Amino acid sequence: MNEPKPSDGTVEIHLQVNGHTHALRVEPRTTLLEVLRERLDLTGAKPACDRGECGACAVLLDEQPVNACHWLAVQAAGHAIVTVEGLRERPEFRPLQEAFVAQDGGQCGYCTPGFAVAAYAALRDEPDPNPLALRWALVGHICRCNAYEAILAAIQDAGGRMRSR
Amino acid sequence: MESPLHIVGTDALRQGLAEKVRGDARYTADLKRPGMLYGRILRCPHPHARVRAIDTAAAERAPGVHAVLTHHDATHGRIDADLAALDPELRYVGDEVAAVAAETPAQAEDALALIRVDYEVLPAVFDAREALAPDAPAVHPGGNLVDGQRVIVERGDLARGFAEAAQVFEGTFRTQVHGPVGMETRAALAEWEGDHVTVWKTSRAVHAMDRPALSRALGIPPERIRVICTNMGGGFGNKDESRLASIVALLARKTGRPVRIEYGRAEEFIAGRNRQSTENHLRIGVAADGAPVAIELQSVMNAGSYVASGRNVTRRIGQGPVYLYRCPNARFEGATAYTNRPPGGSFRGLGAPLGHFALEVLIDEIAEHLGVDPLDYRLRYQVPPEGQPGQRTTPPGQHIPDEPVEGGVPFSSNGLEACLLAGAERFGWRERRQPNGTATGPRRRGLGVAMGVYKGGVGREAQALVRIARDGKAHVAVGVVDVGQGSTTILAQIAAEALQMPLERVEMTMADTAHTPPGHITAGSSTTFSTGNAVKLAAESARNRLLEHAAAMMGVANAELQGDRFVARGDEQRSLGIGEVLERLPEDVQGEATLVVGSSEVIVNAFAAHFCEVEVEPDSGRIRIVRYVAAQDSGRIVNPRMAVSQVSGGVLQFLGIALREELLLDERSGVTLNPSFLEHKSTAFVDFPPIEVLFPAGPDPLGPFGAKALGEPPVVPVFAAVANAVANAIGVRLHEVPFTPKRVLAAINAQQGSAR
Numbered sequence: 009m010n011e012p013k014p015s016d017g018t019v020e021i022h023l024q025v026n027g028h029t030h031a032l033r034v035e036p037r038t039t040l041l042e043v044l045r046e047r048l049d050l051t052g053a054k055p056a057c058d059r060g061e062c063g064a065c066a067v068l069l070d071e072q073p074v075n076a077c078h079w080l081a082v083q084a085a086g087h088a089i090v091t092v093e094g095l096r097e098r099p100e101f102r103p104l105q106e107a108f109v110a111q112d113g114g115q116c117g118y119c120t121p122g123f124a125v126a127a128y129a130a131l132r133d134e135p136d137p138n139p140l141a142l143r144w145a146l147v148g149h150i151c152r153c154n155a156y157e158a159i160l161a162a163i164q165d166a167g168g169r170m171r172s173r
Numbered sequence: 174m175e176s177p178l179h180i181v182g183t184d185a186l187r188q189g190l191a192e193k194v195r196g197d198a199r200y201t202a203d204l205k206r207p208g209m210l211y212g213r214i215l216r217c218p219h220p221h222a223r224v225r226a227i228d229t230a231a232a233e234r235a236p237g238v239h240a241v242l243t244h245h246d247a248t249h250g251r252i253d254a255d256l257a258a259l260d261p262e263l264r265y266v267g268d269e270v271a272a273v274a275a276e277t278p279a280q281a282e283d284a285l286a287l288i289r290v291d292y293e294v295l296p297a298v299f300d301a302r303e304a305l306a307p308d309a310p311a312v313h314p315g316g317n318l319v320d321g322q323r324v325i326v327e328r329g330d331l332a333r334g335f336a337e338a339a340q341v342f343e344g345t346f347r348t349q350v351h352g353p354v355g356m357e358t359r360a361a362l363a364e365w366e367g368d369h370v371t372v373w374k375t376s377r378a379v380h381a382m383d384r385p386a387l388s389r390a391l392g393i394p395p396e397r398i399r400v401i402c403t404n405m406g407g408g409f410g411n412k413d414e415s416r417l418a419s420i421v422a423l424l425a426r427k428t429g430r431p432v433r434i435e436y437g438r439a440e441e442f443i444a445g446r447n448r449q450s451t452e453n454h455l456r457i458g459v460a461a462d463g464a465p466v467a468i469e470l471q472s473v474m475n476a477g478s479y480v481a482s483g484r485n486v487t488r489r490i491g492q493g494p495v496y497l498y499r500c501p502n503a504r505f506e507g508a509t510a511y512t513n514r515p516p517g518g519s520f521r522g523l524g525a526p527l528g529h530f531a532l533e534v535l536i537d538e539i540a541e542h543l544g545v546d547p548l549d550y551r552l553r554y555q556v557p558p559e560g561q562p563g564q565r566t567t568p569p570g571q572h573i574p575d576e577p578v579e580g581g582v583p584f585s586s587n588g589l590e591a592c593l594l595a596g597a598e599r600f601g602w603r604e605r606r607q608p609n610g611t612a613t614g615p616r617r618r619g620l621g622v623a624m625g626v627y628k629g630g631v632g633r634e635a636q637a638l639v640r641i642a643r644d645g646k647a648h649v650a651v652g653v654v655d656v657g658q659g660s661t662t663i664l665a666q667i668a669a670e671a672l673q674m675p676l677e678r679v680e681m682t683m684a685d686t687a688h689t690p691p692g693h694i695t696a697g698s699s700t701t702f703s704t705g706n707a708v709k710l711a712a713e714s715a716r717n718r719l720l721e722h723a724a725a726m727m728g729v730a731n732a733e734l735q736g737d738r739f740v741a742r743g744d745e746q747r748s749l750g751i752g753e754v755l756e757r758l759p760e761d762v763q764g765e766a767t768l769v770v771g772s773s774e775v776i777v778n779a780f781a782a783h784f785c786e787v788e789v790e791p792d793s794g795r796i797r798i799v800r801y802v803a804a805q806d807s808g809r810i811v812n813p814r815m816a817v818s819q820v821s822g823g824v825l826q827f828l829g830i831a832l833r834e835e836l837l838l839d840e841r842s843g844v845t846l847n848p849s850f851l852e853h854k855s856t857a858f859v860d861f862p863p864i865e866v867l868f869p870a871g872p873d874p875l876g877p878f879g880a881k882a883l884g885e886p887p888v889v890p891v892f893a894a895v896a897n898a899v900a901n902a903i904g905v906r907l908h909e910v911p912f913t914p915k916r917v918l919a920a921i922n923a924q925q926g927s928a929r
Contacts, residue, residue: 051203052196092196116657117193118406154825
């Protein structure tokens with residue numbers, strides 16, 4: 009996307025994403041999701057509802073999962089953002105990826121990065137979660153292929169893989 | 174004797190899933206091109222209107238705006254018979270009026286508000302029966318009955334059948350508007366190079382639908398259009414049939430820049446394509462012994478403002494009623510009506526789940542009335558492997574339709590009885606089921622069963638290209654789209670099996686008109702059966718050519734592959750390693766196949782029997798799914814783990830529709846009331862029941878390695894399985910989907926009222 013001119017009512021922000029700080033001019037109404045996807049080309053967070061209802065755009069903000077469509081970029085400045093592209097560089101992400109593939113925890117895959125980000129946070133907070141707690145931890149994520157059973161199995165499997173490392 | 178299979182039938186890992194988990198897989202809306210602009214669409218606020226005048230000057234002057242597109246720019250052909258690329262007549266709240274391309278999404282959106290449209294508001298009609306009345310406002314010039322005629326199919330002599338019947342049962346069954354709701358919304362990106370254009374889009378048919386539609390809308394030959402679908406975020410029988418790609422390509426041509434548009438969620442709910450509402454009146458006459466002797470279904474489908482594939486949706490309502498039970502006389506009549514509701518289209522199963530809902534509930538009522546266990550009634554009167562009674566009407570040598578009507582034609586395979594028996598056994602039907610309405614207490618359990626018959630996977634024409642390269646890789650090119658169901662993996666398994674090569678050496682290329690042979694639409698659950706057969710044939714041909722090369726290199730007549738060596742037939746001492754043969758090949762070895770899939774002798778259909786256990790609260794009307802067993806006859810299962818995922822996902826998707834999902838429209842304004850995930854509730858992570866999936870049937874003689882259709886058949890019996898379980902729990906029949914607490918309470922009250 010072309011850089012808007014400063015006179016357009018844009019403001020300058022410093023956004024820390026995946027360990028790098030980006031100086032950007034944005035309109036105040038621009039969402040974090042749009043900046044990540046259209047300005048930084050980090051497209052792992054998916055647009056699906058643009059109003060915080062489905063979890064497909066989940067990212068970590070100060071290590072907590074949030075919907076990137078629900079944050080304005082100006083609000084996110086000053087926080088540490090980690091997208092799935094940053095998360096996958098961490099060694100703890102590897103078992104998650106392996107478990108999702110082994111358990112067939114996704115079909116069309118559009119919601120999958122969002123689930124993976126949320127699952128990462130859930131397993132960090134509770135390495136051996138019971139299935140019901142896990143369901144509630146990820147209640148804000150919709151999968152229209154309805155791969156829920158396999159996703160649940162994948163996250164539990166990932167927990168096991170993490171604990172055995 | 175059949176040789177043992179090594180790759181088909183195994184749980185190969187889903188291709189591309191690792192990239193999807195990591196966020197590497199690029200979907201259409203993830204793509205960018207240098208200098209790309211963002212487009213947004215202006216939508217009509219009236220249910221029916223005509224554009225008298227449109228003033229785009231202010232919008233064109235707005236910051237960042239490069240062009241505004243109106244119907245004046247869409248001067249070439251139509252996308253579909255009833256759909257122009259842009260049209261001055263607007264037919265629903267949300268219809269496309271104009272589009273803007275600008276430097277940023279916000280600039281494009283801001284500019285929409287600056288377009289001044291003078292609308293002549295026209296009378297609107299929302300109800301299908303009202304739309305079919307002679308004095309109704311015409312939604313399209315040809316009148317509101319789509320195609321000017323009803324779909325009628327029949328077998329035998331219906332009037333004689335009813336005259337012979339000892340008893341006649343009937344009921345009216347309704348279904349509401351169902352949104353497919355893929356997580357990815359529709360998106361398209363177009364880039365011109367001279368007089369050639371490349372369009373990346375969400376798609377089910379880059380060859381069969383997108384290219385011809387774009388060719389008409391842009392006024393250029395198909396050879397100058399390349400269409401690509403990189404990854405699809407959920408198809409579910411949907412995601413084409415709109416103006417989006419044409420608008421994007423026209424905007425890109427007008428601006429001289431690449432343009433991308435992706436729908437917002439509300440746009441997808443409203444201006445995507447939904448399965449519209451139906452009213453189905455079913456009559457079944459039975460003989461003194463209980464056997465069906467006449468079945469008649471009359472349906473009216475509300476197609477909304479544009480019909481797209483809606484005709485096929487209507488036709489498929491009739492499939493279950495016409496064919497699921499052995500019956501000499503059957504008739505289906507379906508009317509499809511244009512109204513000023515959002516446009517209709519196809520969604521997983523088309524009309525089949527709707528017709529099966531009516532059929533399988535009324536059959537349950539008949540069995541109850543006759544005092545026969547509903548499982549036994551189905552075991553007794555299900556359509557047998559030899560098909561329906563009567564005379565074949567398809568001329569000899571011609572392909573038998575896979576939405577059959579005629580009698581006298583057997584199935585290629587029919588595992589319906591196996592599904593009923595295996596499902597009932599797993600479910601504990603015999604041990605656990607009590608008579609209808611005998612449960613007591615504030616929460617009542619009930620068990621229900623329902624069957625399904627569906628197309629078995631016959632597409633029209635299927636093509637495949639298989640090239641064995643000298644590096645030992647096999648490249649498979651097919652034009653069909655993996656819509657998220659996993660066909661990349663399934664077709665690779667079929668290719669590897671036919672090539673006798675490890676799966677890792679097979680590389681798939683799909684859904685790009687520049688690099689694949691023509692492919693059929695990913696619809697009718699046809700990919701595995703149709704393109705799978707083409708892939709198998711092309712792979713066998715490539716493998717045979719490789720064997721010829723190996724034989725020639727050894728100076729013998731015939732060679733065969735044993736492990737990783739080519740061995741001379743009849744002289745086991747002479748052999749060559751695969752690597753040596755590949756190295757010495759003069760060129761890559763290629764096999765290709767083009768086939769018209771199907772049979773002139775048999776019907777290819779898939780079958781299902783589902784068993785559902787519910788818990789119902791009569792005081793609140795709430796239904797909870799306790800247990801669900803889905804037994805499917807899809808022939809041989811190419812990949813059991815992925816097949817379980819697809820069946821489980823399909824059942825859960827339709828349990829959501831059975832219990833909750835419904836797009837609501839305000840009939841005064843034409844406004845869709847709940848176009849969001851919050852107000853249109855899909856099945857969620859906290860409320861899904863476990864789905865037990867069984868595949869008790871054997872291989873099909875015509876399917877590739879015995880496989881038949883799998884994508885849609887699992888959704889067909891779901892509504893009826895739930896309704897019949899509810900009837901068993903509380904003794905009340907549900908005749909309208911979804912079974913919301915309000916409708917359940919209304920059904921309870923209606924029954925108590927009539928009992929008084």
